[in-house]
Amino acid sequence: MFQQRANRLPKGIIIMLFGFLVVAAVGWPQSASAVRHHRWSAGLEIEVGDYDYLSDYGEWVRLPGFGTVWHPYAVSDWAPFHHGHWIYTDDGWAWVSYEPFGWLVYHYGYWYHDWRVGWFWVPGRIWSPAQVEWYTFGDYCAWAPLPPPNYYWRDPWDRHYGFNIWFVVNINHFTDEEIWRHRVAEPPSREVYKRSVLVRRAPGVRDVERFTKRAITPVRITRERVEHREEAVRPPAKYSRPREIERKRMVLPEREADRVKQYAPRVEREVLVPKDKAPKQEQPQQRTPEKQREERQKEEPQKKAVRRR
Numbered sequence: 001m002f003q004q005r006a007n008r009l010p011k012g013i014i015i016m017l018f019g020f021l022v023v024a025a026v027g028w029p030q031s032a033s034a035v036r037h038h039r040w041s042a043g044l045e046i047e048v049g050d051y052d053y054l055s056d057y058g059e060w061v062r063l064p065g066f067g068t069v070w071h072p073y074a075v076s077d078w079a080p081f082h083h084g085h086w087i088y089t090d091d092g093w094a095w096v097s098y099e100p101f102g103w104l105v106y107h108y109g110y111w112y113h114d115w116r117v118g119w120f121w122v123p124g125r126i127w128s129p130a131q132v133e134w135y136t137f138g139d140y141c142a143w144a145p146l147p148p149p150n151y152y153w154r155d156p157w158d159r160h161y162g163f164n165i166w167f168v169v170n171i172n173h174f175t176d177e178e179i180w181r182h183r184v185a186e187p188p189s190r191e192v193y194k195r196s197v198l199v200r201r202a203p204g205v206r207d208v209e210r211f212t213k214r215a216i217t218p219v220r221i222t223r224e225r226v227e228h229r230e231e232a233v234r235p236p237a238k239y240s241r242p243r244e245i246e247r248k249r250m251v252l253p254e255r256e257a258d259r260v261k262q263y264a265p266r267v268e269r270e271v272l273v274p275k276d277k278a279p280k281q282e283q284p285q286q287r288t289p290e291k292q293r294e295e296r297q298k299e300e301p302q303k304k305a306v307r308r309r
Contacts, residue, residue: 049228111145
């Protein structure tokens with residue numbers, strides 16, 4: 001009956017109804033901090049040298065839906081794009097990290113957060129001066145690590161996992177060293193700003209000069225190819241299929257390199273954790289037979305209770 005009625009409807013009305021359904025599906029409010037629209041995995045983006053190099057500073061784990069990902073050995077409140085500063089270059093605003101692995105994980109790939117492992121890096125192959133998303137509003141600007149394709153963060157005024165994903169600072173401090181010291185815990189309410197003032201882009205150079213009252217000269221940077229060790233350890237084949245990806249490191253002029261040398265020792269001493277002292281994360285879904293047996297024993301009484309009902 002329904003099929004017969006549908007066949008009688010004009011073609012234009014059917015197309016219009018279908019369009020309404022698509023718009024409703026896309027615009028339906030989501031409760032998650034970052035929303036995944038469909039399954040995606042980055043397992044093919046890992047490079048042999050990445051696995052070997054980053055193993056000295058963190059742990060590789062297998063996460064469903066993401067493939068093989070990496071998270072650093074660091075203090076519990078660690079987050080990406082915190083320990084460093086911004087410089088303006090011919091490629092736009094570039095992030096200068098004080099962490100030894102920063103040349104790779106902040107310029108390639110993506111970041112996401114999981115309650116089991118915390119922040120983790122998803123490998124990628126395209127270089128960027130900074131893999132972040134931006135928000136600029138009034139006297140403030142904010143950035144957040146770029147999430148994987150088909151994911152997105154909610155706005156800086158929303159809480160994620162009990163904390164704010166976005167890093168908010170007053171533009172007065174945007175070019176300061178150790179910018180983490182200037183983070184604003186609670187940004188001003190969204191209602192304070194007009195819609196036209198809230199823009200999803202980095203602060204303009206002229207705006208930063210106006211707030212800081214300092215002229216900004218673009219920094220010329222080059223990039224050099226990174227050669228990994230010939231005896232690089234290949235990642236387990238069951239976890240990923242590595243590719244030969246040409247990695248390049250951002251080469252800073254002497255003045256900027258000296259700024260990094262000044263602050264890097266504190267970060268390595270107070271923020272990063274030595275490999276031999278870092279707690280090992282259990283591989284999700286890589287449980288030992290003993291662990292699986294223990295979980296089955298815990299579930300058995302619950303199953304029996306359900307059967308009795």
